[in-house]
Amino acid sequence: MTLTVTDLTIARGGLPVLAGLSFAVSKGQALILRGPNGAGKTTLLRTIAGLQEPIGGAISGAEDQIAYAAHADGLKAMLSVRENLEFWAEVFGQDGVDAAIKTFNLTELGDRLAGTLSAGQKRRLGLARLLVTGRPIWVLDEPTVSLDVASVALFADAVRGHLATGGMALIATHIDLGLEDAQVFDVGPFAATMDTPRGASDEAFL
Amino acid sequence: MTLTVTDLTIARGGLPVLAGLSFAVSKGQALILRGPNGAGKTTLLRTIAGLQEPIGGAISGAEDQIAYAAHADGLKAMLSVRENLEFWAEVFGQDGVDAAIKTFNLTELGDRLAGTLSAGQKRRLGLARLLVTGRPIWVLDEPTVSLDVASVALFADAVRGHLATGGMALIATHIDLGLEDAQVFDVGPFAATMDTPRGASDEAFL
Amino acid sequence: MMSAILPDLGKYAMPVLASYGSGLILLIGLVCVSVWQGRKAKAALDAVESKDQSDA
Amino acid sequence: MSLWKYANPVKFLHLSERVLPTLWVLSIACVATGLVWGFFFTPDDFRQGSTVKIIYLHVPSALMAINAWFMMLLASLIWLVRRHHVSALAAKAAAPVGVVMTVIALVTGALWGQPMWGTWWAWDPRLTSFLILFLFYLGYMALWAAIEDPDSAADLTSVLCLVGSVFAVLSRYAVNFWNQGLHQGTSIPVATGERSVADVFFVPLVIAMIGFGLLFLALVFYRTGTEIRLRRTKALLAREART
Amino acid sequence: MKALLLRDLRLAFRAGGGFGLGLAFFLIVVMLVAFAVGPQAELLSRIAPGVLWIGALLACLLSLDRLLALDFEDGSLDLLATAPLPLEAALSVKALAHWITTGLPLVVVAPALGVLLNLPPQGFAWITIALLVGTPALSVIGTFGAAITVGIKRGGLLLSLLVLPLYVPTLIFGAEVARRGAQGMDVSTPLLMLAGITFGVLACMPFASAAVLRVNLR
Amino acid sequence: MKALLLRDLRLAFRAGGGFGLGLAFFLIVVMLVAFAVGPQAELLSRIAPGVLWIGALLACLLSLDRLLALDFEDGSLDLLATAPLPLEAALSVKALAHWITTGLPLVVVAPALGVLLNLPPQGFAWITIALLVGTPALSVIGTFGAAITVGIKRGGLLLSLLVLPLYVPTLIFGAEVARRGAQGMDVSTPLLMLAGITFGVLACMPFASAAVLRVNLR
């Protein structure tokens, strides 16, 4: 089982942002996406998660395999930490809520309403959600925003654990996560130029 | 002109989080706040900015001197980058919109609607707002979230420029900003314990 | 004076004149607004295109 | 080479530049002829008096108000199926023209109703569904205006247009389903060739109807051009900012 | 599916969840009408069925903007769209939860409010039946409107503009049932029409809603 | 101050800003009433002034949740509260912008909608005057409600619940002016009361609004 991206072109707001992307992630591997602000990392991850269509190229192996986590954590402020996780566990037909809570050091916060957490605590809860999806491919957009150093380490451990059980991870980030054997993929060189028209909608008008 | 905090106790959600804080920041100085997730940095900054009342201690020198920037950038998605800045400049009775745009490398994005920026670009715009307030004390809550390395450097330069003209900065952050001569203040040791009852509202019931 | 030009509308002068008046105003208004918008769009496009040209 | 080639924005602009002058002249001439003829040179009706003159505005505008929606429906379907941008923009461009037609029909109808029915407005099926159609026009335009991403806006408004067509059909054919309304039935049944409107009124009416149709076409062509230019401006600016 | 239903219900009953507000709004609209029209018992009793329907409809409408927008803003919809649950089913479940928390309570209290408006006694049963048959359509059509406007910040008014015309047929037949019932006339034709609309809408709308929602999540 | 007013107006006219939607909603409410009550001209003309007032009131109400909540969510309110501008002034300016974009258009179209409801001709002037005098109060009271509910996600319904009772006096006197005017009776007493309410509210409410907003920002 491999996630393969071949000659992918993606667009945002009617214009292509990245073109000609190809990479593959296989079992137990992590791929770190890098690139300056506005390069198109978020767009790429949303495309891979199936939330938007690519305008060219192909993605294989992603169908129903992906757990996506973006800036917005999808937390309900009026449900407790545990209830939030239980909901997602049930949607994905999994259990393991307790393990997830433990992994991200949320034990003491279990009965707090998610709305009363600090920025970093919310983020930890958002990441704990990944563990209850049971999905093999984690697609993460700047997962460590607001996390302190200890929590970043927790997160890195969680990713290592996931990889060790045959999972994969695709992570866009600006900081160093301390994942030693992760490949790094810089999207910078693939920025779409004037002459990569591939059918993004604005191009009909250029 | 100095910002002085004396024996400050602050509460969040009805319970004290930090107690006995004292520090001072004077002209041209920057103070970096550190502390694990949930320590109370956000609460402290909101108190200093005057958005909530401390439950003990005193803050002096802050009145009408503060430019506050938090996670939410206060951007209007349907106004352009320039219009957003112009609005705040006018509210604070300042100009210098062009300089702010240049400082944060937003020149090319000037006419884009703020809603169509990427996460990091939005953040840059949020920080550019600081330059058009004309206020001497910058109170910043995790200002570098989502910024790439180049943009973090831009930000550090902007802070240095601000300090050089006699400004001050109070910054909560988890990463290293590269501000060489900034003092660091760890709030960890000041965590409120069971026996620091100072009048937070829930305590009447303990 | 007017009656020389206008046909005799009898007791229904008000509704008939009002209909023609409002109808024509709306039609002419629509055409004018469309043309105004069209001109503006053209000018904006020309400005951008000429800038493009000078860049290249 | 097929008709679809005009779905290319630039080709469309060239085409519209060629046909527009003729269209403008023809349509304005027809509208003016129909209205002037109708207003100055037709006799009063023995029953309705001079109010019949309102027919030259009311019927063509009501006709085009409904036809405009059907045209938008067609354009929306083309967009949904073949994703030609010009057709989405044509639907967008037609809506304001449609609303103005609707308003004219509503206003003239109300002004006509006062002397004829003794009331400005009645809640009869045709009038009611026509008013709902008016609301759909408003909603349609508001939706276009509210959504930033042009492709999403085109998709969503197309779905809305499909749904709203129910009321366009009703306002034309409601009279056939329910016959309790106050409003006139069809006065010009094309199929049977039988006419309830006398010839003196008929000729200018037809000229006015043709005129309104041509005017609609001219306006839609012109406004579609405007929309294309706006879109192109935006695309060029976006590309500049991006590169 | 069950998890989603339970979560939505639970959220509705938590603080700030809005359960009961629809009811209160219903009550207030009825009161406002009484104030605005003036206290003429005979006049009120003539307009009572219509006013009850309008109140129910507006109460339903005002709660629609919470239906999807909250989930959209906090990212839950993105996550739901990537979850192993067809979007059509998810939307139907959400519409059901909306009906249980909004439509059903309205049906239950409508007769009580009828008293305030001098509704003739034989009308009580019919207004209840009419609302019971009609309100599910309101929730489902409303879901469609909510899905179309989900990307628009505070799109409440636009939502109303899009949804209310679609509510008109339900309203016309529903009010007709209630009015005829109150006057002791035969209600079968409008009741059949009302049921027809509800079933038609239940069968088709979820697909339209899911389609537009996918566009909006893009 | 001017900057804030201009920004609010500009945002209202931009895409998604909601200008014009209030009007559309007003039209729809009027239509719905006609559908629900049934097309009896004489009945409609009796309830017309009241219905127009309710329509205006609801249209105003529905646009309230955009008044502060958007600024709260994106953090603008926090920043405004730390800006060199008294919060009272900022809120008054926002209320003014709300009135210009919502109340004023309603006043202008009310007579046209009166036609749909068979309002007697002598009523047109009075409904316009009544709305012109009364709607500023609606915006200012609404600002207070918006300030109270600003922290609550999608608090639209709760907002309605808090604000509508406060609207009742305005509604009663406003509808009375319109009704008496339509029947050719003397309107001076209710008109004076209406004007009194508006002025009182304009003078006091901004302070209350600023106070509750400060609490909510805490």
Ligand code: HEM
């Ligand atoms: C506000 C009031 C009115 C509205 C909204 C209205 C609306 C309409 C509509 C929607 C049509 C159909 C156009 C089509 O199917 O293409 C129509 C046609 C027509 N209306 Fe009216 N109308 C109104 C009042 C009147 C009055 C008062 C009269 C005359 C006494 C009148 C005479 C006609 C005639 C003669 C036609 C052409 C019939 C046909 O070809 O089907 N209308 N109107």
Ligand SMILES: Nc1ncnc2c1ncn2[C@@H]1O[C@H](COP(=O)(O)OP(=O)(O)OP(=O)(O)O)[C@@H](O)[C@H]1O
């Ligand atoms: N809604 C939109 N409309 C138009 N352009 C957009 C829109 N959203 C993003 N963009 C543009 O698309 C490009 C890619 O954005 P994207 O969010 O994918 O960048 P990113 O790599 O995630 O950046 P960051 O590191 O800042 O999060 C950027 O140039 C951005 O300005």
Ligand SMILES: Nc1ncnc2c1ncn2[C@@H]1O[C@H](COP(=O)(O)OP(=O)(O)OP(=O)(O)O)[C@@H](O)[C@H]1O
């Ligand atoms: N609304 C609330 N109600 C109750 N408790 C809250 C609320 N918001 C935050 N807290 C708690 O108050 C404490 C301080 O929160 P604060 O947001 O100030 O932390 P922080 O230092 O900014 O953390 P982070 O680095 O994660 O942003 C935390 O323990 C948090 O759980």
Ligand SMILES: [Mg+2]
């Ligand atoms: Mg991003």
Ligand SMILES: [Mg+2]
């Ligand atoms: Mg914080």
